[in-house]
Amino acid sequence: MTIFNFSDNEALGKVSSVDTANVVVEVINLEQLKKLQVNRLAVLQSSRPGQHLIGLINKVTRKRDDDQKIDDDLEEAPEQNLCKISLIGTLLDRDGEKRNVFRRTLESVPEINANCFSLEDDHLTAFMRILSSTEEDGKSLTLGSYTLDENATAYLNGNKFFQRHAFIGGSTGSGKSWTTAKIIEQMAELKTANAIVFDLHGEYKPITGDGIKHYKVAGPADVEAQHTLQNNVIYLPYWLLSYEALVSLFVDRSDQNAPNQAMIMAREVNQTKRNYLESGGHQDVLNNFTVDSPVPFDLASLLARLNEINEERVEGARAGSTKAGEFNGKLSRMIARLENKMSDRRLGFLFQGGDEIMQFNWLETLTNVLLGATNENGAGGIKIIDFSEVPSDVLPLIVSLVARVSFSLQQWTPSELRHPIALLCDEAHLYIPQRNMADSADSVSLDIFERIAKEGRKYGVSLVVISQRPSEVNKTMLSQCSNFVSMRLTNADDQGVIKKLLPDSLGGFSDILPTLDTGEALVVGDASLLPSRIRIEEPINKPNSGTIDFWDEWQEDVSEGRLTRAVDNWRKQNIQ
Ligand SMILES: Nc1ncnc2c1ncn2[C@@H]1O[C@H](COP(=O)(O)OP(=O)(O)OP(=O)(O)O)[C@@H](O)[C@H]1O
Ligand SMILES: [Mg+2]
Incomplete structure (x- = not known):
């Protein structure tokens, strides 16, 4: 059944001129x-049966045309109410x-005097369903309603x-995290949803519900209290790190x-892992392993071995004499760094996981948490991981470690058993920056x-990259995204x-970017065939x-002892 069952008397008006892709009505x-508004959609009768042309209103004018004044006695010239529409595609009934297929091509042009209708309300909803090819039954993804038509x-x-990956961008406070929450909420309703949310500031704590689980990367206080996965605290041991x-x-x-x-690090880590196996x-x-294999190794014995090499003396030229070994003294700084990090309480999640994380099958427990779908082994489908206590200098290493574990597991799952997973990367500019701004971590x-x-696409790993600064996020990432919520x-x-992402015929659309309201977005990409302005x-x-x-808070009383508490918490690295 066609979705456009307009009757002639609903028409806005008639086509009065046509050029290649523009018509004046x-x-x-x-x-x-x-009532007409710029950037709204309009439907035009096509010269071919079973087709409608879709256009974007880009100019509305009301003028008196003095040339048309036929009779000088007349007080006023006749009015001309015009609306300029650029054609953007065709809707085919079949x-x-x-049935009902939208194409971004013009398969015909309207004829002079063809009827033009405004696309709104139910017609618009029906049309948008076609654009996103979502069915009326079933759970569809929606962010909200159209700004121009609530x-x-x-x-x-x-x-x-x-x-094929999505990007959510916008200045601070524009509503990215809320939009993300809206998406999470809808994912959580699906029976076997599977996603990891990188929550860098513990912002997503209040997002709860069936199928949503919260974890936190262990902070100093968790290490002290010997919290484990049972307490929803995650350790990411050093032995999972790539070389x-x-x-x-x-x-x-x-x-x-x-x-x-x-070079010595590669050799010795390899050997220590070998010893463990x-x-x-x-x-x-053992037969197939490499330095990057996810195999535990004993850090204390690695350290002992490094010290040995660093202090090694070998036989000298003269019988009975000794001289410094090849690497004597050359590892001192690395050893010092290693010792330093091992005792750094902020890095407890890497080094102080106790005996449990050294077990061979511990990795399986971790992966059940990270990649488990809703209800699978009692896991939560949406895993919100709080990274707020991870020091910023190692943050890229740690966030990407979780990403690497997820990706590797997907790769090593036989394709018929694979279950897709999405990684939602909030504040992505912090760990997916431009190449030229990148340091080694x-x-x-x-x-x-x-x-x-x-x-990722081939292995069912999707990224949703969320950032304040599209221009600071890695270009390769952006170029791989096919949906943008701006x-x-x-x-x-x-x-x-x-x-740059918008097609030329819709260039004017991007002028609205700086004027969007909080919670409003321009959505461009293949999830919706036409760019749309959406109120989330x-x-x-x-x-x-x-x-x-601020202004209101400064007119209220302050809480007593707040600074003492803050100083104390800072020292103890725990918000009490
Ligand atoms: N859809 C919405 N409807 C109404 N208000 C909203 C909406 N989205 C966001 N807001 C308002 O804007 C505020 C900031 O939103 P949000 O935290 O999502 O911004 P953000 O883009 O993630 O900012 P930052 O880059 O600083 O993390 C919210 O506290 C809320 O008051
Ligand atoms: Mg945010």
């Missing part, structure tokens, strides 16, 4: 002209087997949205011995995220990034990103 009724729900194609990540953590690149240190009788793993992280951006952007560089509906549970009312 003469609006008969002044009241209707007043295309082979399929009665029309803005559906997105949930498959397409996640298939590159270990080097970036322990070797100072500016040290003249850095290449030697890195041998003593545990894991012969089958960042570049380890970039390698992983770029790889997921390029290959909220208010005030910076010209950031606007430029989004502008508030999530049921709001993220903790509460905007503070």
Whole structure:
């Protein structure tokens, strides 16, 4: 059944001129002209049966045309109410087997005097469903309603949205985290949803519900209290780090011995892992393992071995004499760094997980948490992981470690058993920056995220990159995203990034970026065939990103003892 069952008397007016992709419509009724708004959609009768042309209103004028004054006695010239529309596509009633198909091409042009209708309310909702190819039954992904027509729900194609990565951008306070919460909420309703949310500030604590679980990367207080996964506290032991990540953590690149240190690190980590496997009788793993294999190793014995090499003396030229070994003294700085990090309480989640994390099958417990779908082994489908206590210098290493574990597991799952997973990366500029701004920890992280951006689709790993600064986020990442939810952007560089994504015929759309209201977004991408301006509906549970009312707060009393508490908490590294 066709979705456009307009009757002639609903028409706005008739086409009065046509060129390749633009038409001018003469609006008969002044009241209707007043209601028209730029950037709204219109439907035009096509010369071909079974087709309608869809256009975007880009100019509305009301003028008196003195040339048309036929009779000088007449007080006023006749009025001309015009509306200029650029054509953007065709809706076919049927295309082979399929019904109601939208194409971004013009399969015909309207004829002079063809009727033009405004696309609103139910017609708009129905049309938007076609754009996002979502069915009326079933759970569709929606962010809210159209700004220009609150009665029309803005559906997105949930498959397409996640298939090839999405980007959510906007200045601080424009509503990114709330939008993310809205998406999380809807994912959580799906039976076997599977996603990890990187929550860098503990903002998403209030987002609760069936299928949503909260975890926290262990902070100093958790280490002290020996919290474990049972307490929803996650340890990410050093032995899960890739060789590159270990080097970036322990070797100072500016040290003249850095290449030697890195080489010895590779050799000795490899050996220590080998020892672990041998003593545990894991012969089958030994045959194929590399320095990057996720195998525990004993840090104390690695350290002892490094010290041995650093102090080694070998036989000298003269019988009975000794001289410094090849690497004598060359590892001192690496050893000092290693010892330092091992005792750093803030890095307890890496080094102080106790005996439990050294068990061979501990990794399976961790992966059940990270990749478990809703109700699978009692796991939560949406895993919100709080990274707020991870020190910023190692943040890229740690966030990307979780991403790497997820991606590797997907890769090693036989394709028929794979279950798709989305990684929601809030504040992505912190760990997925531009290459030229990256230091060594960042570049380890970039390698992983770029790889997921390029290959994730094949393995069912989707990224949703969320950032304040589209222009600071890695270009490769952005170029792999096929859906953009752009909220208010005030910076010209950031606007430029989004502008480039819009087709020329819709260029004017991007001018609205700086004027979008909080919670309003321009959505561009294949999840919705046409760029749309959407008012994002508030999530049921709001993220903790509460905007503070300075002026009002300064008129209230302050809480007693707040600074004493803050100092104490700072020292104890725990908010009490
Ligand atoms: N859809 C919405 N409807 C109404 N108000 C909203 C909406 N989204 C956000 N807001 C308001 O804007 C504030 C900031 O939103 P949010 O925390 O999502 O911003 P953000 O873009 O994530 O900012 P930052 O980059 O600083 O993290 C919220 O506290 C809320 O008051
Ligand atoms: Mg935010």
